[in-house]
Amino acid sequence: MSRALRLGRVRPPSWWRCGFIHRALAAVLLVAGLLATAAGARAQPVHLRDDRGAELVLAQPPQRLVSLLPSLTEAVCALGACERLVGVDRHSNWPASVARLPSLGGLDDAQIERIVALRPDVVVAGLSSRALERLESLGVKVFAIEAKDHADVRRSLGLLATLIGRPEQGPLLWSRIEAQLQQAAGRTPARLRGQRVYFEIDAAPYAAGTSSFIGETLTRLGLGNIVPPPLGPFPKLNPEFIVRARPDLIMAVQRNLASMPARPGWSTLAALRSGQTCGFDAERYDMLVRPGPRMGEAALLVASCLERLDRAPR
Structure with a gap:
């Protein structure tokens, strides 16, 4: 031209x-x-079975979602449907954009009337939520998911991806998590491999057991666990059990870690005396204890702590 x-x-x-x-x-x-x-593709009918065994049938993927569990809120957003959320539970705080949404209570005190008033197509919630039956009695569709280990997280991401009409996003998201888990495992210092961990969930004390998603992450990083598998994923322990178990490493939210030496008998724990501990601020700790899309990032966070411990003077 x-x-x-x-x-x-x-x-x-x-x-x-x-x-x-x-x-x-x-x-x-x-x-x-x-x-x-x-x-x-997005308008295809939805026909799924949740973790209660209940069937969910929709003419098309939901456009108005309420999430009553932080890990589910995070998963919906990570799968690309954050804009469909019209309300969340009070503990959902990631991504930051969900702070603008109506806060609708928690596991035991979900605000039923406010949820109904939001006219959600579906409410996604954990199995332990007390709101499930009440919401369904009022005609609200509910999809309940329980994630205790890595396999559960992978499956739940797939279910949510299918629910929102983007089934291909579930495997893609899990692939990213798996790559981060592998990266974290490769960063575990040789000296710390096999070290036995007490990972505190709550000061009661509740711990992350071997069979929990946290315990599985620790195993992937080459670490041991003071909680034997028969005790389940998140058992409540006798404090004396922890003292007798003498963990090599202790991991907890920072405020709990700081108070541990004052607990009866705990000042004798070598891990506390020698500083073989990982204390996490509340924001990072949230990421560690949620079985959702940031599970790989959580593993990298633990790996970073292990690297710091390995570099510390001994």
Whole structure:
């Protein structure tokens, strides 16, 4: 094409104009077809069974969601449907954008009337939520999910991805988590491999057992656990059990870690005396104790602590 034609100083020949129109029209039709295909995929009916065994049937993926569990809130957002959330539980705090949404209580005191008033297509919640039956009695569709270990997290991400009409996003998100877990495992210092961990969930004390998603992450990093598998994923322990177990490493939210030496008998624990501990601020600790899309980041956080302990003077 000549410079004059490019500058618009001469009228292009009719054959060129017709060809351009045909090419432009073909491009428009192609884009329209792709958009229609995508819209059709999103509009496919939803037929799923939740972790109670209850069936959920929808004519199309939900456009208005309420989440009553922080890990589910995080998963919905990580799967690309954060804009569909119209309300969350009081503990949901990631991503930051959910802070603008109505806060609807917690596991034991969900605000039923406010949830109903938001007209959600589906409420996603944990199995232990007391709101499930009440919401269903009022005609609200509920989808309940329980995630205790890595396999559960992978499965729950797949279920949520299918629920929102983006089934391909579940495996993609899990692949990212798996890559981060592998990266974290490769960073565990050789000296600390096999060290036995007490990971505190609550000062009661509750601990993360071997069979929990946290325990599985610790295992992936080459660490041991003072909690034997028969005690379950998150057992309440006798404080004397922990003293007798003499963990090599202790991990907890920082405020609990700071108070441990004052607990009866705990000042004798070598891990506390020698500083073989990982204390996490509340924000990072939230990431560690939620079985959701940031599980790989949590493993990297633990790996960073282990690297610091390995570099510390001994």
